[in-house]
Amino acid sequence: MRVPKIAVSAVVMRGGRVLLVERGRAPARGFWSLPGGSVAWGEALRQAAEREVREETGLAVRAGKLLAVHEVLQPGHHYVLHVYRARARRRDEPRAGSDARRVRWASRSELRRLRSTEGLRELLERLVY
Numbered sequence: 011m012r013v014p015k016i017a018v019s020a021v022v023m024r025g026g027r028v029l030l031v032e033r034g035r036a037p038a039r040g041f042w043s044l045p046g047g048s049v050a051w052g053e054a055l056r057q058a059a060e061r062e063v064r065e066e067t068g069l070a071v072r073a074g075k076l077l078a079v080h081e082v083l084q085p086g087h088h089y090v091l092h093v094y095r096a097r098a099r100r101r102d103e104p105r106a107g108s109d110a111r112r113v114r115w116a117s118r119s120e121l122r123r124l125r126s127t128e129g130l131r132e133l134l135e136r137l138v139y
Contacts, residue, residue, distance in 0.1 A: 014081075014088040018059040019046025020096035021138055022071055027115035028134060029104060030124070031066050034111040037087045043127040045110070046091070059094045067104035067113045071096040077137050080129065093133070 021044060022029040030042045045066040049058040056073040063071045073094040082089040104113040116124060118139050121131060 012088075014090050016049045016055075017047060017082075017089040017091045018049060018055055018062060019044040019091055019093050020059045020063050020071060020073060021077060021093060021134070022063065022069070022096045022098055023138065024098065024115055027117050028121070028138065029063075029067060029069070030114055030116050030121075030126075031106070031110035032112040032114075033109065033127075034106075035109045037084050038127050040111075040125065041127045042114075042116070042121075042124045043130055044093070045113075046093075047109070048089075055092050056094060059092070059096060063096060065108040066106070066110040068107055069102055069104050070099040072099060078133065080133060082128075084128075093137070 031045045032042050033039050045063045047062045059073040060071055073096045075095045077095055078093040080091045106113045
């Protein structure tokens with residue numbers, strides 16, 4: 011029996027812009043999304059969000075409030091995504107790592123022009139814009 015994967019992502023803001031990564035692997039290769047990924051066995055959700063941001067962007071963050079639980083259903087993939095607000099601990103610049111092809115800060119208007127994962131724009135409109 012297949013079961014959904016538990017996943018996390020983080021909304022990190024700086025100067026009115028949100029931190030995004032361009033996915034380098036399936037299922038969303040080439041699409042922009044929030045940094046995040048699967049939760050490891052025995053790992054707390056907030057710790058997973060902090061780890062995923064660090065691995066994908068190089069930024070050390072502190073995960074805070076749970077903003078939403080978002081379900082992602084795609085052919086062959088089912089994720090239950092816990093979306094946290096997170097704060098960068100320093101003013102370092104992000105750099106792509108792990109499965110991220112690129113990383114950037116995006117304004118609301120820039121987000122509209124990016125090829126983003128399904129539901130990302132609507133989720134951010136509801137949560138932060």
